[in-house]
Amino acid sequence: MAPILNVGIVGTGIFARDMHLPCYKSFPDEFKVVAATNRTKSKALAFAKIAGIPEDKVYDDLDEILNDKNVDYIDAMLPAQFNLPTVQKAIAAKKPIILEKPIAANLDQARELVKIAESTDVPVGIAENWLFLEVIDVAKKHLERIGPIVAFIHNSTGPFISHNKYLTTSWRQHPKHIGGFLSDGGVHQLGLVISLVGEFASVSALTKQVRPQSGTDDIVFSTVRVKDSDVIGNFTYGSAFGATEKSVFLKIFGKSGTILIDLSNKAKPVVKVRTGETQETASDEEVYPVETDGTNGVKAEFLNFHEAVAKKDKTLVRGTPRKTFHHLACVAAFLESSSKNGDSVKVQEP
Ligand SMILES: NC(=O)c1ccc[n+]([C@@H]2O[C@H](COP(=O)([O-])OP(=O)(O)OC[C@H]3O[C@@H](n4cnc5c(N)ncnc54)[C@H](OP(=O)(O)O)[C@@H]3O)[C@@H](O)[C@H]2O)c1
Incomplete structure (x- = not known):
């Protein structure tokens, strides 16, 4: 090197x-x-x-x-x-x-x-850095096995942590960047999802602010259409809830199987694969624990x-400005859609 x-x-x-x-x-x-x-x-x-x-x-x-x-x-x-x-x-x-x-x-x-x-x-x-998560490579190896992707659910939800060292930074509490925490951490989540299912074409979303400390909206619930395909999905993100178990998973449904990427325990992520077109022909679940370097x-x-x-x-360079523009553009689309009471909004191009 x-x-x-x-x-x-x-x-x-x-x-x-x-x-x-x-x-x-x-x-x-x-x-x-x-x-x-x-x-x-x-x-x-x-x-x-x-x-x-x-x-x-x-x-x-x-x-x-x-x-x-x-x-x-x-x-x-x-x-x-x-x-x-x-x-x-x-x-x-x-x-x-x-x-x-x-x-x-x-x-x-x-x-x-x-x-x-x-x-x-x-x-x-x-x-x-989430573009480089080890789980992405592991999941990619199995994507073909589940047939064409039909849909996905991404859920990243967790409890508000009042002693979070990052929360105390004043620029986060009074964000000059759109979406505040939704873009701060949301672009990571979007990087993971989009690396596996493709870029978003349009979204219908509702966002809202749960915590005054967030400075602006801090949760998003959305429905998504993927570009140049008929894949649809859900993207849900927020760490501003009351007591709840942290739950971070991406489930990708294919015509002949499912991949679940579970990052709820960041130190021990796991990819689970089940193949088969129907319940009757479903394979046993394959479980792939993923080694991480903790960064x-x-x-x-x-x-x-x-x-x-x-x-x-x-x-x-893998984290290109063009690729990461799209992630911020998705957040912008969530906010715009929410301001229109959930109307479908196209994700802007660079
Ligand atoms: N990839 C990730 O997972 C991840 C995780 C955490 C943070 N980050 C990113 O890392 C960056 C720093 O975040 P942090 O958590 O380290 O926050 P931080 O401790 O508040 O650091 C912010 C830095 O920006 C400087 N700064 C703030 N306002 C400024 C201004 N008006 N003019 C010039 N400099 C200014 C600060 O200088 P002072 O010391 O003078 O305040 C400080 O050096 C952010 O871009 C954040 O998104 C990324």
């Missing part, structure tokens, strides 16, 4: 410290975190200490870190409304960049981001971006 790529961190918040930094450190032959910048410099300095970044590589702003010739690429972890201006500057400086999800704060910004990313050879990735795809996502940057080949 050589060479070692030097990473510059933009935004040294919770996820930078608790997930990205440990993941980079676990690949010493591939990555070295060499520089950082953050709006509040004291936090960047504290981050630098644990990352082993010298103080003179803690920069005052984005321009300075982009000017550092030793930085091979930028890893930006900012509220989504800052993604577009950050990408614009990175591309102008010819620095590859991977940005946290959602792609942008709204579809206008996201569209512009797709446009500029597609007009350059500089690799640009959106860090939707929800972040490590695999980093290795993918490493390859694209090292080979100077942006076509290798």
Whole structure:
């Protein structure tokens, strides 16, 4: 996987410290975190200490870190409304960049981001790490066995957790990005579903806000039509309910069988397959426990971006702006449909 790529961190918040930094450190032959910048410099300095970044590589702003010739690429972890201006500057400086999800704060910004990313050879990735979940590859191996897909149900529901470390961030409580938590976590769920059943053409949805802390609507119940096919489905998402067991599953119904991907226990996901056209001919259930590295795809996502940057080949990036635009566009469609009392709404194109 050589060479070692030097990473510059933009935004040294919770996820930078608790997930990205440990993941980079676990690949010493591939990555070295060499520089950082953050709006509040004291936090960047504290981050630098644990990352082993010298103080003179803690920069005052984005321009300075982009000017550092030793930085091979930028890893930006900012509220989504800052993604577009950050990408614009990175591309102008010819620095590859991977940005946290959602792609942008709204579809206008996201569209512009797709446009500029597609007009350059500089690799640009959106860090939707669920695109790299191990369960996707396992489920894909069995998809053909259940015949043409007919329908699906995706359910990701859980109890409100008042001590969630992410909930306390003020930009989440007063979101400038559409959908607040619905796009924050929802794009991950959509990434999983769409990787297996295809992009959504239209949705009919109702959304609503259960918790004041969410800042905006935080649950969605929807019906979906899949693009270029006759597949239909349900997409339900929310973690703002009262006490309930966390339940995360995608069930894909085929003409000759069913696949169930159960992520309710994130540490022990499982794929279950049953084949047969009828109850009388149904096979016994096959159960495939899936090994995970506990990072929800972040490590695999980093290795993918490493390859694209090292080979100077942006076509290798799997979390493309175009792909992740669609996930935000689905959230936008849920919200628009709900504002029209559940009318069917087309999912916008980039
Ligand atoms: N992929 C995932 O599963 C996952 C999980 C969690 C988070 N994330 C993503 O990671 C990113 C950071 O989230 P987080 O949970 O780490 O939140 P966080 O701790 O609040 O970090 C946010 C970062 O953005 C900076 N920031 C906030 N407002 C700013 C502004 N007006 N101007 C410039 N910088 C500003 C903050 O700087 P200050 O220190 O000065 O406030 C901080 O560095 C987000 O994009 C989030 O969606 C992804």
